Amino acid sequence: MEALASFKKELSSPKKIFITTHVKPDADALGSSLGLANYLLKKGHEVTVVTPSDYPSFLAWMKGNDSVLDFSKSEDRALATLRLEEADVIFCLDFSVLGRVNELGELIRKSNAYVVNIDHHQDPEDFADFRYWSTKAAATCELVYELIVNELRDKDAIDKDIAECLYAGIMTDTGGFRHPNTTKNVHLVVAELIDKGADSSQISNWIYDSNSVNRLKFIGFAITRRLVVREDLHMAYFVISKKDLKKYQSQTGDTEGLVNYALSLDGIKLAALFSEREDGIKISFRSSSDVAVNKFAAAYFNGGGHKNAAGGKSTLGLKDTVDLFESLVEKCQDELFHSESMTAN
Numbered sequence: 001m002e003a004l005a006s007f008k009k010e011l012s013s014p015k016k017i018f019i020t021t022h023v024k025p026d027a028d029a030l031g032s033s034l035g036l037a038n039y040l041l042k043k044g045h046e047v048t049v050v051t052p053s054d055y056p057s058f059l060a061w062m063k064g065n066d067s068v069l070d071f072s073k074s075e076d077r078a079l080a081t082l083r084l085e086e087a088d089v090i091f092c093l094d095f096s097v098l099g100r101v102n103e104l105g106e107l108i109r110k111s112n113a114y115v116v117n118i119d120h121h122q123d124p125e126d127f128a129d130f131r132y133w134s135t136k137a138a139a140t141c142e143l144v145y146e147l148i149v150n151e152l153r154d155k156d157a158i159d160k161d162i163a164e165c166l167y168a169g170i171m172t173d174t175g176g177f178r179h180p181n182t183t184k185n186v187h188l189v190v191a192e193l194i195d196k197g198a199d200s201s202q203i204s205n206w207i208y209d210s211n212s213v214n215r216l217k218f219i220g221f222a223i224t225r226r227l228v229v230r231e232d233l234h235m236a237y238f239v240i241s242k243k244d245l246k247k248y249q250s251q252t253g254d255t256e257g258l259v260n261y262a263l264s265l266d267g268i269k270l271a272a273l274f275s276e277r278e279d280g281i282k283i284s285f286r287s288s289s290d291v292a293v294n295k296f297a298a299a300y301f302n303g304g305g306h307k308n309a310a311g312g313k314s315t316l317g318l319k320d321t322v323d324l325f326e327s328l329v330e331k332c333q334d335e336l337f338h339s340e341s342m343t344a345n
């Protein structure tokens with residue numbers, strides 16, 4: 001049976017549905033998960049949303065947030081595991097390699113449930129029974145909207161709660177409608193979501209204007225004390241230690257967006273943020289439209305993502321990671337600035 005037809009058949013009767021997304025969910029990850037969850041609940045399914053980790057408090061306004069289970073919390077893990085075991089259908093949203101969901105990845109791989117992957121990242125792994133995937137989409141939320149409207153022909157079911165969740169993911173994954181992925185279709189979709197009740201100014205207020213004093217002071221500190229600019233290499237980066245994060249009582253989400261300040265500098269085409277976490281160094285890469293950072297992240301830092309926004313990790317120390325990064329950028333000038341030729345090693 002054709003994949004789309006088999007997917008529609010799966011949802012044609014009430015099912016037990018498990019939805020998950022990538023570790024440290026952002027607005028697109030959580031918004032697509034809860035937007036879809038609210039839709040499927042309306043259609044009479046039993047739905048559980050499970051995240052592999054916690055996520056920023058500025059996303060907690062989304063409808064359904066209170067029922068989300070966090071697999072990294074001991075008090076949620078048993079119920080989340082049970083829900084995964086009993087699931088008829090598993091949705092994997094905003095990621096396309098199972099390594100992005102930590103231990104949940106292996107459980108999904110072994111599951112007999114019907115697995116659906118909705119995503120917009122490059123180089124997807126082949127693990128799903130039905131994949132709704134396009135790198136042309138700015139956000140997974142855009143794809144969830146299209147799946148409901150174009151494939152399931154169910155636009156009328158989109159209400160204010162669903163629209164708000166989906167709007168949030170599109171707004172943040174386009175950097176507030178500024179990145180090169182902000183297409184005509186993005187504007188058409190958000191126009192429809194506004195029509196369904198999403199309040200653009202309210203949502204941007206919830207997400208962008210909910211800083212704590214500590215977070216604002218941390219951003220000031222990072223810009224004045226932790227920014228390295230290498231104009232000769234057209235790059236700038238932040239190096240944030242565990243101690244820095246502790247000093248400013250950093251919460252999940254507090255470093256989000258910081259890397260963009262480095263990219264905002266005139267003449268800078270490549271920006272990075274190195275932050276020292278419990279389990280190693282987390283790296284965020286951003287680039288101007290002519291530089292591809294996802295291939296660089298995949299080739300050298302065990303990561304991936306989109307052409308102009310990618311991430312990776314390192315198990316070296318903070319200083320060694322940064323030294324390696326600098327030497328790689330020096331060495332790879334040609335490939336980085338003409339990234340088609342870069343291959344993973």
Ligand code: 5GP
Pocket residue numbers: 022097100283284285302303304305306309310311312313
């Ligand atoms: P961020 O820097 O905001 O954490 O991530 C930027 C983009 O890169 C997001 O689309 C995210 O999903 C992707 N990304 C971040 N870290 C990783 C990683 O370790 N592996 C892969 N494959 N993608 C990542």
Ligand code: MN
Pocket residue numbers: 028029094120138139140173
């Ligand atoms: Mn996304």
